[in-house]
Amino acid sequence: MTETLTPAPAPATRPARLSRLADDDLALLLLIRHFERELLRLYGAGELNGTTHTCLGQEHVPVALRPLLGPGDFVFSNHRGHGHYLARFGDAHGLLAEIMGREGAVCAGVGGSQHLHRDRYLSTGVQGESLPVAAGVALHLRRTEPGALACVYIGDGTWGEGAVYEALNLAALWDLPLLVVVENNGIAQSTPTGAQLAGTVAGRAAAFGIGHHLVASADVNEIRPALEPLVARVRRGRPMVVEFRVHRLGPHSKGDDTRPPEAVRAAREHDWYARYAHDHPDHFQPLDARARALVEDVVAEVSARPPSRWSPCA
Amino acid sequence: MTTLTMAKALNEGMRKAMEDDPKVLVMGEDVGKLGGVFRVTDGLQKDFGEQRVIDTPLAESGIIGTAIGLALRGYRPVCEIQFDGFVFPAADQIITQLAKMPMRSLGKLRLPVVVRIPCGGGIGAVEHHSESPEAYFTHTAGLRVVTCSNPADAYAMIQQAIRCDDPVVFFEPKRRYWDKAEVDTSGSADWLPLDRARVVRSGADATLLAYGPMVKTCLEVAAAAQEDGRSLEVVDLRSLNPLDLPAVVESVRRTGRCVVVHEAPVFSGYGAELAARVTEECFYHLEAPVLRVGGPSTPYPPSRLEDHYLPDLDRVLDAVDRAFAF
Ligand SMILES: Cc1ncc(C[n+]2csc(CCOP(=O)(O)OP(=O)(O)O)c2C)c(N)n1
Ligand SMILES: [Mg+2]
Numbered sequence: 232m233t234e235t236l237t238p239a240p241a242p243a244t245r246p247a248r249l250s251r252l253a254d255d256d257l258a259l260l261l262l263i264r265h266f267e268r269e270l271l272r273l274y275g276a277g278e279l280n281g282t283t284h285t286c287l288g289q290e291h292v293p294v295a296l297r298p299l300l301g302p303g304d305f306v307f308s309n310h311r312g313h314g315h316y317l318a319r320f321g322d323a324h325g326l327l328a329e330i331m332g333r334e335g336a337v338c339a340g341v342g343g344s345q346h347l348h349r350d351r352y353l354s355t356g357v358q359g360e361s362l363p364v365a366a367g368v369a370l371h372l373r374r375t376e377p378g379a380l381a382c383v384y385i386g387d388g389t390w391g392e393g394a395v396y397e398a399l400n401l402a403a404l405w406d407l408p409l410l411v412v413v414e415n416n417g418i419a420q421s422t423p424t425g426a427q428l429a430g431t432v433a434g435r436a437a438a439f440g441i442g443h444h445l446v447a448s449a450d451v452n453e454i455r456p457a458l459e460p461l462v463a464r465v466r467r468g469r470p471m472v473v474e475f476r477v478h479r480l481g482p483h484s485k486g487d488d489t490r491p492p493e494a495v496r497a498a499r500e501h502d503w504y505a506r507y508a509h510d511h512p513d514h515f516q517p518l519d520a521r522a523r524a525l526v527e528d529v530v531a532e533v534s535a536r537p538p539s540r541w542s543p544c545a
Numbered sequence: 546m547t548t549l550t551m552a553k554a555l556n557e558g559m560r561k562a563m564e565d566d567p568k569v570l571v572m573g574e575d576v577g578k579l580g581g582v583f584r585v586t587d588g589l590q591k592d593f594g595e596q597r598v599i600d601t602p603l604a605e606s607g608i609i610g611t612a613i614g615l616a617l618r619g620y621r622p623v624c625e626i627q628f629d630g631f632v633f634p635a636a637d638q639i640i641t642q643l644a645k646m647p648m649r650s651l652g653k654l655r656l657p658v659v660v661r662i663p664c665g666g667g668i669g670a671v672e673h674h675s676e677s678p679e680a681y682f683t684h685t686a687g688l689r690v691v692t693c694s695n696p697a698d699a700y701a702m703i704q705q706a707i708r709c710d711d712p713v714v715f716f717e718p719k720r721r722y723w724d725k726a727e728v729d730t731s732g733s734a735d736w737l738p739l740d741r742a743r744v745v746r747s748g749a750d751a752t753l754l755a756y757g758p759m760v761k762t763c764l765e766v767a768a769a770a771q772e773d774g775r776s777l778e779v780v781d782l783r784s785l786n787p788l789d790l791p792a793v794v795e796s797v798r799r800t801g802r803c804v805v806v807h808e809a810p811v812f813s814g815y816g817a818e819l820a821a822r823v824t825e826e827c828f829y830h831l832e833a834p835v836l837r838v839g840g841p842s843t844p845y846p847p848s849r850l851e852d853h854y855l856p857d858l859d860r861v862l863d864a865v866d867r868a869f870a871f
Contacts, residue, residue, distance in 0.1 A: 280669030280848040332849045340847050343671050357630060357673055358603050390633065391602030419603055421579035427602035489579050538849065 233455040249510050250452045257514065259321070261289040261522035263314045266323055267481075268315070269526050270330065274485050278534070279330060282522070283344045288480035289414050291503055292384075293318035294411065295446075295454040299462045299512040300382055305368050307383040308354035310345045311414070315384055319352055323526065325451055325532045335533070339541035342474040359385065359392030362411070366398045368441055369407035373468055377493070380408035380465050388419020390428055390435065403439040406468035411436075413472060416479040420478055421489040446475045449503040457507075478502070546729055552722040554696035555585050555661075558703035559623060563593050566621065569707055572599040572608060573625030573661075582627055583663055583722050605635035609660065613642050616656045623659040623705055630673025632662055636681070640811030643712045655710045659703075664692070665758045665808050665853055667720030671846040676845055677809035679757075681712045681819070684788045690762035690786040691739060694760035696726040697781065698743075703853055705739040713739075717749060718758035742788040742789035744796065748778035751802035754793060754819055759856060761804045766861040777865065785815060793819070794826045801832040802868040806856050812840035833871035836864045 251262075274283060280480055286292075287407035289311070297318045300306065308315040316337075325337040329347065332340030337349050345356030355361050361383055369381040378526060390413075402409040413432055417424050436443040445460055446454050458473065465471045478498035482488035490493065499505070508515045549557065554731045563569045571586055571593075571753050577600040578585030590598035601608050605626060612622035613739060626632045632639070639660065646654050657802040666675035683690045689711050693699040699717070708712040729735065738742055753763040760781045767777040780796050782789065797803045803823050805816035846854050 281671050281674070322782075332847055342850070343847050345673075347670055356671060357633075359634070388603045391604040391607070393604070393606050394634070419574075421575045421600070422600050426600060488581070 233333055241383075242425040246488040246506065247268050248448070249450050249503060249507050249513055251514060252451055252507070254518065258522060259294050259297070259318060260290045260503065262321070262525065263294070263321060265522045265526040266317060266529075267313060267328070269530055270364050271481065273530070281343065282484045283330070284311040284484050285481050286311050288498060288502055289416065289475075289477045290314050291415055291449045291454070292412065292477065293477050295451045295458065299455065299458055301353070301379070303376060305351045305353070305365065305379075305381040306370070307349070307365045307381065309358065309361070309384050309386065309389070309393035310354075310356040311348065311386065312345070312354045312384065314352070316347055316349075316352065320349065324533055327529055328536060328539065331533060333533050333536040335537050336539045337538060339537040339539065345479050346441045352530050358389040359394040360504055361385075363401070366401045366407055366409055367408040369402065369470075370405060373406065377530055380410050380462070380511050382412060384411040384412045384414060386419060387413060387415040387417065387432070388422065388427055390432060391419075397438045399436070399441060403441050407470050408465050408468055409470040410462065410465045411470070411472045412475040414477050415474050416477045418479060418483075418490070420483045421487075432472060432474045442469060442471045444471065444473045444490065446473060447504075449477075449501065460472060463499050484487045537538070548725055549696045549727070549728045550699070550723050550725050551693070551696045551699045551717070552583055552585050554700040554728050555703050555713070555717065556587055557649070558664075558700040558730075559586065559843055560589060560592070561730075562704050562707040563589065563597065563622075565745060566707075568599050568619055569623065569627070570599065570610060570615065570619045571623045572601055572692045574601055574603055574608075574627050574726040576625050580590045581625055582645040583719060583723070585661070585663075586625065593740075597707045605631055605633075606638050609635040609638035609643060609658070609771060612658045613638065613646070613656060616658050617654060621657045621659075623661060624708060626660060626662045628663045628674045629662055629676040629678055631725065632660075632678060635660075639682070639688070639712075640685050644685045647711070648687055654710045657707070658712045659706045659715050660713070661715045661717060663722075664716040665718045665720060666845060666851050667758060669851070671848075673843040674689045675851065677807065677840070679714075679716055679785055680809060680813065687712070688786065689713040689784070690716070691784045692718065692757040693783070694718065694757055694781050696724065697728045699782075700728045700730065700815045701733065701736040702739060702783070704733070705736065709739060716757055721756055721761065724761070728735050733780070736851070737783075740784040740787050740839075742787060742792040743783065744775070744778060744792070745781045748776040748800065750792075750800055751865060752778045752780060752796045752800045753802060753804050753861070753865075754780050754782060754816075754838045755804060755806045756785060758808060762856060762858065763806055763861065765858055766865065769858060769862060775865065775869070788822070790822060790826070793823060795824050798830040801830055802866055803827070803831070803835045804838060804861065804864045805835065806838045806861055808840055808855055810842045811837045812842045814839050833868040836868055838864045
């Protein structure tokens with residue numbers, strides 16, 4: 232076994248108090264949270280097929296990035312992408328319809344949970360494959376739409392895939408406006424980061440001369456201003472890896488959590504949801520109730536829709 | 546005799562192979578602690594240790610590449626590709642190294658690597674969890690390509706594949722993982738050789754050629770056709786490369802009609818090879834052209850449409866009707 236330098240999951244000390252968020256940030260966090268919870272319930276009730284990967288515990292990542300990315304930027308998402316999509320478009324109806332295959336779906340229900348396409352947003356569930364594609368888009372953006380960037384979300388485990396390194400090499404060589412957002416939740420399905428990633432994400436970025444920034448906080452007010460100048464740099468052709476240290480609250484997909492209960496408990500200690508409810512109950516409660524109600528409405532409304540239709544290659 | 550699901554039969558087969566030969570290794574994503582997404586490797590790491598049942602990073606190309614390296618040093622790695630759609634990052638190693646190295650070295654280098662791939666649809670999953678990529682690999686000279694259709698074959702074939710000195714791509718029809726049947730785990734005396742097809746139902750009027758998930762479908766078709774007074778023979782090919790051509794030819798010459806059934810798209814699918822071979826070998830015995838039933842040429846559809854994509858009783862019976870009406 233090689234020595235791994237990747238730090239173990241953060242110790243279960245109680246994280247700092249969260250600052251008071253703007254209403255729209257909190258509302259978006261809560262929308263994503265309740266959307267994902269509701270999805271797991273729907274699967275559990277047998278109303279959805281196949282599989283899904285929820286971003287429970289990782290909602291703050293795309294929420295923090297939301298105003299930093301403009302409509303001219305591309306976003307490439309992965310299997311755990313519902314939060315990425317909701318942060319960009321706020322469109323819970325379209326997303327649920329996509330997952331359920333109902334009218335009004337983002338891609339007519341053909342893509343499902345893991346394969347969304349809308350404007351400059353594309354996701355795939357095949358790990359690592361989107362990085363070179365994002366690099367290609369970034370090359371075009373650099374040439375024809377200077378100032379725009381391509382943002383690609385990947386997990387820690389995806390750093391095992393070779394395509395990631397081909398893309399990083401190209402991005403650094405060609406000064407591409409490529410923002411790689413890593414959601415390091417300390418695990419890939421059942422395999423802890425320490426057993427699948429030698430060295431560190433930071434060290435790997437450094438090997439290509441690519442900047443790296445670590446975000447350990449879940450406080451959107453703290454994260455966003457720190458990222459702002461970095462994202463501006465990416466726009467000028469300096470690729471960047473931003474690594475979020477996050478905690479997966481739920482199973483990998485559904486009912487497949489192999490972690491010992493202590494590890495899941497430790498992850499919960501970091502959950503912004505419980506922390507925010509504790510730190511700012513007056514702000515939290517009304518918005519939480521509203522997000523719950525909103526998602527319930529979305530589920531009721533979308534479930535009643537007829538199946539989606541489309542004609543191929545129209 | 547014990548009653549086993551196909552997943553459990555594969556598991557027991559691998560367990561037996563690991564007991565018999567300390568050089569047998571299992572490797573792949575989440576095969577150890579989790580026991581694989583379909584629990585096919587369940588309990589193996591616990592019993593054989595982390596040196597022999599290796600959880601790898603997400604690195605399909607790396608998994609097959611290191612398996613080749615291990616095989617060069619005398620091991621018999623059994624690699625799990627988590628889902629059909631994830632074999633493509635490994636395709637480079639499979640096609641350019643695994644398939645070719647034995648030939649390039651004039652057979653001095655043998656690569657007893659098994660690449661296990663859960664394949665096919667029918668479980669309501671997304672496109673990259675439902676594909677049937679067998680034709681990419683049957684097209685690649687230097688690989689054996691086999692697929693099991695039932696628990697008893699699964700138990701025997703996985704052990705034969707592991708014992709085989711050639712690279713074997715082993716397709717496991719995932720929607721049949723939970724099918725149960727009696728499996729004789731007492732020994733290998735009755736096993737059919739790995740490269741042989743099996744007539745799983747005899748008949749006189751037409752031959753259905755199938756493999757993997759479609760064998761069960763074809764058996765249902767044959768039972769339904771019986772009620773219309775048609776006697777259909779069902780051949781489970783089991784080995785796609787090499788193909789057991791004599792068994793196929795013997796059957797079709799006898800019945801005079803042939804329908805090929807697979808889940809993969811018909812266009813350029815494995816059935817095209819079968820149709821061509823059967824036509825060449827059985828031309829004067831055929832009452833009708835060889836017909837094919839398979840998926841349309843589209844990426845695998847969303848789950849609520851998969852019933853339209855997958856060949857079913859009606860579509861196969863329709864092809865049988867056409868063969869009789871010709
Ligand atoms: C090429 C490829 N191989 C395997 C998989 C199966 N798979 C889906 S998610 C996953 C784990 C991903 O881990 P990570 O990148 O850390 O993301 P996380 O799930 O933790 O968000 C695996 C192995 C896949 N989607 N793509
Ligand atoms: Mg992860």
